[in-house]
Amino acid sequence: MTNESADEFDTIRKLFAPLATSAGARGLADDAALIEGRHVVTTDAIVEGVHFLKGDPIATVAMKALRVNVSDLIAKGAQPRAALLTLIWPNERPAEDIEVFAAAFGGDLAHFGMTLLGGDTTSTDGPLIISVTAFGEPLAERTPARADAKVGDDVWLVGGEIGSAWLGLQLRSGAMQMDEFARGRDEDEARATSESLAGQTPDYLTLPGLPFDAEAAWLMSTYLAPFIRPECADLVARFANASMDVSDGLVADAAKLAAASGVSLRIEATAVPFSIPAERWAFSGGDFRKLITGGDDYVVLFTAPASARAELEATLGAGALRLSRIGAIEAGEGVRVVDLQGDAIPIPNAGFRHKLGR
Amino acid sequence: MTNESADEFDTIRKLFAPLATSAGARGLADDAALIEGRHVVTTDAIVEGVHFLKGDPIATVAMKALRVNVSDLIAKGAQPRAALLTLIWPNERPAEDIEVFAAAFGGDLAHFGMTLLGGDTTSTDGPLIISVTAFGEPLAERTPARADAKVGDDVWLVGGEIGSAWLGLQLRSGAMQMDEFARGRDEDEARATSESLAGQTPDYLTLPGLPFDAEAAWLMSTYLAPFIRPECADLVARFANASMDVSDGLVADAAKLAAASGVSLRIEATAVPFSIPAERWAFSGGDFRKLITGGDDYVVLFTAPASARAELEATLGAGALRLSRIGAIEAGEGVRVVDLQGDAIPIPNAGFRHKLGR
Numbered sequence: 001m002t003n004e005s006a007d008e009f010d011t012i013r014k015l016f017a018p019l020a021t022s023a024g025a026r027g028l029a030d031d032a033a034l035i036e037g038r039h040v041v042t043t044d045a046i047v048e049g050v051h052f053l054k055g056d057p058i059a060t061v062a063m064k065a066l067r068v069n070v071s072d073l074i075a076k077g078a079q080p081r082a083a084l085l086t087l088i089w090p091n092e093r094p095a096e097d098i099e100v101f102a103a104a105f106g107g108d109l110a111h112f113g114m115t116l117l118g119g120d121t122t123s124t125d126g127p128l129i130i131s132v133t134a135f136g137e138p139l140a141e142r143t144p145a146r147a148d149a150k151v152g153d154d155v156w157l158v159g160g161e162i163g164s165a166w167l168g169l170q171l172r173s174g175a176m177q178m179d180e181f182a183r184g185r186d187e188d189e190a191r192a193t194s195e196s197l198a199g200q201t202p203d204y205l206t207l208p209g210l211p212f213d214a215e216a217a218w219l220m221s222t223y224l225a226p227f228i229r230p231e232c233a234d235l236v237a238r239f240a241n242a243s244m245d246v247s248d249g250l251v252a253d254a255a256k257l258a259a260a261s262g263v264s265l266r267i268e269a270t271a272v273p274f275s276i277p278a279e280r281w282a283f284s285g286g287d288f289r290k291l292i293t294g295g296d297d298y299v300v301l302f303t304a305p306a307s308a309r310a311e312l313e314a315t316l317g318a319g320a321l322r323l324s325r326i327g328a329i330e331a332g333e334g335v336r337v338v339d340l341q342g343d344a345i346p347i348p349n350a351g352f353r354h355k356l357g358r
Numbered sequence: 359m360t361n362e363s364a365d366e367f368d369t370i371r372k373l374f375a376p377l378a379t380s381a382g383a384r385g386l387a388d389d390a391a392l393i394e395g396r397h398v399v400t401t402d403a404i405v406e407g408v409h410f411l412k413g414d415p416i417a418t419v420a421m422k423a424l425r426v427n428v429s430d431l432i433a434k435g436a437q438p439r440a441a442l443l444t445l446i447w448p449n450e451r452p453a454e455d456i457e458v459f460a461a462a463f464g465g466d467l468a469h470f471g472m473t474l475l476g477g478d479t480t481s482t483d484g485p486l487i488i489s490v491t492a493f494g495e496p497l498a499e500r501t502p503a504r505a506d507a508k509v510g511d512d513v514w515l516v517g518g519e520i521g522s523a524w525l526g527l528q529l530r531s532g533a534m535q536m537d538e539f540a541r542g543r544d545e546d547e548a549r550a551t552s553e554s555l556a557g558q559t560p561d562y563l564t565l566p567g568l569p570f571d572a573e574a575a576w577l578m579s580t581y582l583a584p585f586i587r588p589e590c591a592d593l594v595a596r597f598a599n600a601s602m603d604v605s606d607g608l609v610a611d612a613a614k615l616a617a618a619s620g621v622s623l624r625i626e627a628t629a630v631p632f633s634i635p636a637e638r639w640a641f642s643g644g645d646f647r648k649l650i651t652g653g654d655d656y657v658v659l660f661t662a663p664a665s666a667r668a669e670l671e672a673t674l675g676a677g678a679l680r681l682s683r684i685g686a687i688e689a690g691e692g693v694r695v696v697d698l699q700g701d702a703i704p705i706p707n708a709g710f711r712h713k714l715g716r
Binding site: 026029030031032033034035036037038039040041042043044045047048050051072073074078084086088118119120122123124125126127129131133136138143145146154242245260289306 | 384386387389390391392393394395396397398399400401402403405407408409430431433436442444446475477478481482483484485489491494495496501503504505586602603618661685
């Protein structure tokens with residue numbers, strides 16, 4: 001928080017001040033903040049044109065910037081507590097957008113029970129960039145690492161499905177047309193559902209030139225701002241050996257967990273949770289491997305001893321969170337995606353990367 | 359630390375791993391880090407074309423990115439301990455630059471006794487951006503705020519001079535020519551000094567088409583990577599009522615301190631510390647008001663009770679740090695810069711700001 005920046009931070013300070021409730025935030029009026037105690041800390045930036053599209057609504061961009069960080073805290077079994085916000089704001093964007101950004105970011109902070117500790121803002125001729133550092137309170141003595149998986153562990157996903165955000169991005173970016181997406185669905189039913197919801201969702205969830213489509217809107221909304229379930233943190237804190245969030249595609253992230261733990265991770269393809277439209281798409285000619293390598297899922301991948309299985313499932317309660325046992329940890333290395341017969345399914349493209357440097 | 363990012367962070371992880379010495383950093387191999395205890399925390403980003411020039415050496419850019427954050431910690435009386443690093447790296451920059459960046463950033467971390475906790479990297483088509491979050495251990499129970507100045511306090515600067523970085527930027531950017539800068543100096547002496555040092559400094563400290571000039575080189579180096587003196591933190595922790603670092607220009611930052619404290623701050627123009635070339639420039643037709651409004655100084659501005667004056671000066675020791683009593687806190691509001699007669703000097707341009715939004 002340099003002074004030059006703190007100065008500009010005035011613009012949003014006033015909007016955020018009600019959320020800077022911790023004494024250590026000093027009302028966002030100082031050059032530094034104070035924190036105390038044990039914290040899990042994580043930092044993630046999202047960049048226009050890389051992690052979100054230039055035309056994405058500024059409100060969902062704000063939410064995404066916070067949530068990709070909250071996702072890391074949850075996956076470590078920590079309760080979100082506080083955040084620092086650095087905004088690199090394009091000169092060409094209208095200043096009014098800052099107010100919308102602040103309102104959305106502030107609303108999300110409140111939703112997750114977090115306070116704003118401070119931040120920094122600068123103008124730029126380049127793309128919009130939002131960098132967040134988030135602090136969480138660990139719910140257990142031990143904070144599970146990627147490296148803590150044990151042979152024999154079950155592999156779990158909790159907090160949502162795989163592939164919905166990828167499908168949403170394909171639709172929103174125009175990479176997939178509605179006729180491919182809608183293959184195999186009951187159009188009368190889909191139309192009825194969509195008509196019953198039309199006008200109740202923001203304009204940006206309707207594709208240009210097309211009637212509102214409820215399924216497409218839902219998938220696009222998961223891409224724009226992932227649904228993060230903070231309740232997952234408690235499950236992780238109580239049961240996880242290894243844990244991480246899935247952001248780069250299930251297969252790629254599972255491979256990282258396996259590599260860090262020095263084990264092999266088996267994924268049973270039929271056990272992976274998909275949303276209804278994603279599953280239909282895959283059963284109607286779509287390649288399900290794109291769903292498990294697509295990225296932007298922001299659910300928690302964790303391993304736990306098989307002996308904890310019953311208690312884990314009982315803890316969750318009926319329907320509160322989507323919990324899926326998708327495989328197991330074995331001796332060896334790498335990720336194997338297997339079919340019902342246990343035969344390996346080859347995965348051509350195990351996850352996207354934003355490469356650094358030329 | 360999303361996975362997609364942690365992935366790319368591999369590139370520099372290997373270079374940094376020796377510096378990630380705290381257990382909480384988890385060897386930079388996890389999605390989050392752990393911290394414990396009381397911390398002062400600050401975050402600052404520097405942006406190509408705004409806080410540094412596109413042609414600035416990547417090594418000094420790395421140092422500047424860390425030091426502007428360390429400066430905030432020092433000014434709060436905290437000892438630097440750890441940092442998170444977020445790199446938004448232009449696609450057009452050669453990947454080899456990353457190694458130079460990492461070596462310089464790592465060297466600076468070691469210099470300040472800090473460890474790397476983690477980070478995030480993304481490629482971009484826009485400008486290079488480095489966002490750092492820094493953690494410091496407060497050296498006293500109380501952490502001085504901007505708002506803590508009391509009427510009757512002395513106003514101090516510690517850790518360096520004012521205006522050197524501004525002069526360095528003018529020379530480096532070509533906004534000021536050497537003949538204006540060199541007005542009034544003994545050119546034979548200057549040439550002798552420069553010749554005795556030529557070849558011992560990096561090429562980027564020589565202006566294109568000109569012979570190496572020792573004074574210009576020194577001023578440019580303070581702009582490129584400010585000299586930060588961590589020893590200042592102890593003085594702040596022991597004596598400061600209010601404190602902040604000077605980064606936006608002495609007058610602008612003094613005005614912020616005065617406003618936050620609800621007081622008036624008097625600056626005695628003749629008591630402000632300048633470097634020898636800056637003072638000569640001001641006495642040879644330069645406008646000294648540009649030195650005190652220019653920015654990028656990164657020294658500590660603090661207030662302390664007049665009763666502590668003798669002890670404060672004795673604590674410092676002879677010559678260890680440049681300490682200057684530049685004025686006093688009075689009832690009222692705003693900043694008054696006064697001459698030897700106590701008459702106010704009008705200040706036309708009280709500090710630069712990187713405005714946000716259009």
